[in-house]
Amino acid sequence: MLEIKDLSINFEDFTILKNINLKLENQVCVILGPNGSGKTTLLRAISGIIPYKGSIKINGKEVRSAKRILEYSTNLQEVYTIGNSAWDTAKIIAEIKGGDLKEFTNILSYLDVDRKVIHKPIYKMSTGQRSLVSLALALFMKPQIVTIDEPIENVDVNRRDRVISLLRERVNEGLIVTHQKELIKMLENNKKEVIIYTIVNGELVEGDKM
Numbered sequence: 014m015l016e017i018k019d020l021s022i023n024f025e026d027f028t029i030l031k032n033i034n035l036k037l038e039n040q041v042c043v044i045l046g047p048n049g050s051g052k053t054t055l056l057r058a059i060s061g062i063i064p065y066k067g068s069i070k071i072n073g074k075e076v077r078s079a080k081r082i083l084e085y086s087t088n089l090q091e092v093y094t095i096g097n098s099a100w101d102t103a104k105i106i107a108e109i110k111g112g113d114l115k116e117f118t119n120i121l122s123y124l125d126v127d128r129k130v131i132h133k134p135i136y137k138m139s140t141g142q143r144s145l146v147s148l149a150l151a152l153f154m155k156p157q158i159v160t161i162d163e164p165i166e167n168v169d170v171n172r173r174d175r176v177i178s179l180l181r182e183r184v185n186e187g188l189i190v191t192h193q194k195e196l197i198k199m200l201e202n203n204k205k206e207v208i209i210y211t212i213v214n215g216e217l218v219e220g221d222k223m
């Protein structure tokens with residue numbers, strides 16, 4: 014369960030997010046909003062990467078008091094640059110969390126990512142490859158809660174369908190940031206409700222306000 018109360022985030026003298034309240038329990042939430050509105054900032058805060066005011070609790074535990082950022086599953090690429098390559102990073106995640114690396118390679122095969130790619134540092138991958146590998150890293154441990162930033166933005170049409178299938182199958186609770194509104198319909202099925210929010214002037218407003 015994810016519970017956010019009175020969250021606000023400032024960078025230098027600017028307030029990026031304010032009065033954010035959100036509760037998710039076995040729900041998927043899609044976050045819309047214009048460029049620079051604070052979508053990625055919200056995911057960074059939930060992932061424990063940046064400081065925040067207010068409260069963000071995952072299963073009752075305050076994120077800022079988590080011992081390591083890898084406790085939470087996210088496809089934010091900055092989380093994964095700690096490894097020399099995506100493969101090294103997957104090994105670190107699997108070791109910390111006690112998971113199966115085979116799942117990582119299975120997802121990469123499903124997304125048709127060349128095995129050579131995962132042995133490159135993340136910064137040497139193409140933009141689309143980086144998206145696919147980051148998604149595989151975020152999902153291979155079958156996490157309960159995930160945050161996903163722009164999962165289909167730079168992905169070709171054929172792989173896009175596979176990314177959507179993976180998200181439908183594996184994401185039961187979490188936040189997905191996108192500019193691609195068609196993703197909302199694609200994620201919905203008869204079992205899953207997708208809640209939509211838009212960041213408007215730093216606040217989280219229910220529904221599609223774009």
Ligand SMILES: Nc1ncnc2c1ncn2[C@@H]1O[C@H](COP(=O)(O)OP(=O)(O)OP(=O)(O)O)[C@@H](O)[C@H]1O
Nearest residue numbers: 024025029046047048049050051052053054055192
């Ligand atoms: N570390 C930082 N220091 C200062 N300002 C920052 C920092 N990170 C983000 N910002 C600013 O915060 C605002 C929100 O950025 P963010 O990346 O969250 O936007 P976004 O909604 O994800 O945008 P986009 O749709 O363009 O990806 C922007 O104005 C950005 O310049």
